[in-house]
Amino acid sequence: MRLFLLVLAFVALVLPIHARAQTADLAAVVSQYRDQIEKPSRQSIGPVVDEIAATGAQGAALLQAWNERLLGLRKSDGLLVIAAPEGDGLKLTDAATGADLGSAAEADVTMLRPNSGVRGVISAAMAGNALSDPDPKRRIEALDSMSRRADASQLALLREAMDDPDPALAARKQRLERMLTIQYDSDPAARIAAIEGFGGDSGLDFRASLNPILAMRRVAFEEIPSGTNIAKELSLGGDLSREDAYAMLVAEGLAPARLTPQAMRATLAQHIVQGSVGGVPLAQLADQDARDRAYTALEAQGTVQPAASDDEVEAALARYKFLDVYAEPNPDVTTAARAALRSTETRIGLMQAADLSLDALSLASIYFLAAIGLAVTFGVMGVINMAHGEFIMMGAYTGYVVQQFIADRTVSLIVALPLAFVVTFAAGVALERLVIRHLYKRPLETLLATFGVSIALQQLAKNIFGTQARPLTSPAWLDGALTFNDVVSISYIRIAIFVLALVFLGLYLFIMNRTRLGLEVRAVTQNPAMAASMGISPDRINMLTFGLGSGIAGIAGVAIGLFAKVTSELGSDYIVQSFMTVVVGGVGNIWGTLAGAALIGFLQKGIEWFNPANTLAAQTYMILFIIIFIQFRPRGIIAAKGRAVGA
């Protein structure tokens, strides 16, 4: 029984289409409208196209050929043919019957060239067909093109083709139908229902469908015409400045223009009579009062148009009401649309906050990565290493060089990370042995000496790699972004950096708290003499600690190089921020560095959010904030306590 019903339903569905196909013969239609097909116009071609579409499969083929500019007239007999390119010539098919006519040279056929307006009509008609096409791909294409270029005529087409065997496509059709209903349905109640049906949906397409409804015009009326859908009555001086309001009246031709200084000047220049204007000598006209007198004199003579005086301006402004008016005439629809937009805005606001937090988090992880090496050398050992940024740069260049030898991005990255550590570890140990060791008691001079190393290394990198940026390409699986919805998304590379930062945090904690090396490092930093008495060699430990910090900087360099451009200035871009991170966080405490990085990252993104166009300002204000912050917590967010403070 159920099977029978199903078959019946199927037959009922198919029959009308089949029946319609029988009603009109394509050849008859083509011969009837031959003139219009040859010289179509956008306004009148609609019914013709509809009739052709109604003839069935061959009609659809004709339309498609027409749309793709493959329709032509055979010169020999004037037959309407579909001319598909084939080799050097054309393969001809009879447009009306679909009969194969063999091939012909290009010169044998006069091609029809419908303009874009006509093709728009054709493709809209075709979309209706394509929406019920058995091939899901064509249905998707049709839906895509419809949602890109929607108009009122397509609503009906879409409604006819709502059924879809694919549930996902059916849902899309449903959504698009409601969206089109919002914009084009003639029944306000249906539109309101459709708007409310979306709830607090935050999709871009939904917002886009509401925006045209809420589009406003700014107008001035003496009497407000009935049926005006008023968005807001503007108060003069508040919502709308008096100058702008009067400029509006002038622009609409409702009031005479006010005299601008330029216009007054030009008018005066036209009426110079024997070295004076309106009885005022030219020499005195370098003064606005004198010019006013001269103009008034000219007005009195009747030689110039009287300009609008202040009183007239006031009167005109008082006479008119200034309104924001919706283009949409129905107030119920606009009210519903406004309510819907407001509720989506709250949700979008929340999502933007979430997105901003993700951005801030990834910025914080970058700062943390850049600063964690410093947390070792500066935080634990108290050595200011201005060349730290150059170690980051060395790491990035190591990654670049490795990529020159190993083509596979993933493998090269796996090789580059430890190699960068080794290279910068060695550089760090060398720096410590050669320079810093001699300056432990002179911190300011360490700063300067390492700065000397820094400029030397920077120039060296410039000499070797040149000044232009070098690419350090990330593997393909790090491309793209994790997208939650239209608003919230984060690129995989940022996630990777976040993970890397976490790994380093764990690594640091493990080394410092769980290994022999960490124990000795802590002993040496707290009391070198006592540590030495216990058989720890402070020299060796200092060397290793400094190497460790530098090595971490190298790995951070590879990570930073993946998304920033690798130049010799890569390091110096991060050095001040890195020191800030450590100082703000609290020297000698990794949690402090973490807190510092989080603070700086979130702060910078937060300021950027207030002023999105200006990242320079964000950095300026962030640094100012840090300078002031240091005033109140000179030892950072997490201050070292006890005897370690003085050391």
Next chain:
Amino acid sequence: MRKPLVLRHPSILVFLGVLAVFTVAVTVLSAGYGTGAISTSMVKTLGKTLCLALAAVAMDLVWGYAGILSLGQMAFFALGGYMIGMWLMVARTEGIVAGSLANLPIPPTDAEISAAVATQIFGVVGSDKFPMIWAFSGSLWGQLALVVLVPGLLALVFGWLAFRSRVNGVYLSILTQAMTLALALYLFQNDSGLRGNNGLSGLQNIPGLDAVSQEKLSIWFLWASAVTLGLGYLLIAWVASGKFGSVTRAIRDDEARVRFLGYSVEGYKLVVFVLAAVVTAIAGALYYPQAGIINPAELAPIASIYLAVWVAIGGRGRLYGAAIGAIFVSMLSSWFTGGRAPDVNLGFYTIKWVDWWQVLLGLSFVLVTLLAPKGIAGLVDLFEGLRPPKRQGQPMGPDMGSLREKEAVE
């Protein structure tokens, strides 16, 4: 009765004497007033170098005497330049605009001239109005006052905040560097009111002195720079010599001890910091009319670090050392980077000094810091036979103790 300052410190006399001889020699050899053996651009370079030397002397007061390694001195230098540059730019543009508007049938009003000047100056950053901070730009005296007041105030506020919360040592250095960076980033914005990264240009044309050729003008500026350097040197030498100077040096050596003795350490530091900022700003105000252009890149933290490098190479804690360092290194630097130094052919590689000078500078700086902390001025000590006591033996372990093995035994 105490002897006058210059007799107590003969180095001042020597310095001023050398400066005077140098100025006279350059004048005699210049194109404007003498034989023309020295080109005008060289005269300008020399004049600028004298200004840098003054900035270095001020830096020495802050760093060598008070122990504050300020990495923000060039911010004050550039601010001074900006302040004088505003007047130069407005006055000159006003002259040009008034000249072109005078041909119109109706004479222009003041408001029209001002609007035209603003369009001319701020057109590049898409504005046609004077920002608030240009309020005094029409008056030379107003801007000259600002040359002193703006950097002075900045130093006062920053120094007060920093010293009050006992930020010192390397932390202070990083903080000053951050201040410079913040200021530079701020000025890079187009809506900062100082023409963003375009900076101020055309400063070499002094309004009202159009008739004077650049050859003569460069010499005038050289004289002004030399006189200012002389006066600044005297002032700073005077500040650093008396009781005030002694307390300052004591703060450098042991801040806590001076505080316990009852001195207001913060007050002394603040006075030194502000004084140095003002002197630096004056040097900057003389420098940029000779350079002709100023933009926010001049404030980059690296510039201030170079200043520290010059002072370190010249010799900290001696004013003449700082001046020598600035003159020596900056002249050497322009010689190397100007492409005049001959390339060294090693057979397998040719060393082009334009590329390798920075490396050489960096390394020699490390060497000076490590091996000759007294810098070039240390040579004077060698000459006079002043040597530090020879201390024998190894340091007594890694702790902070100052005695060495032999001293401890004795």
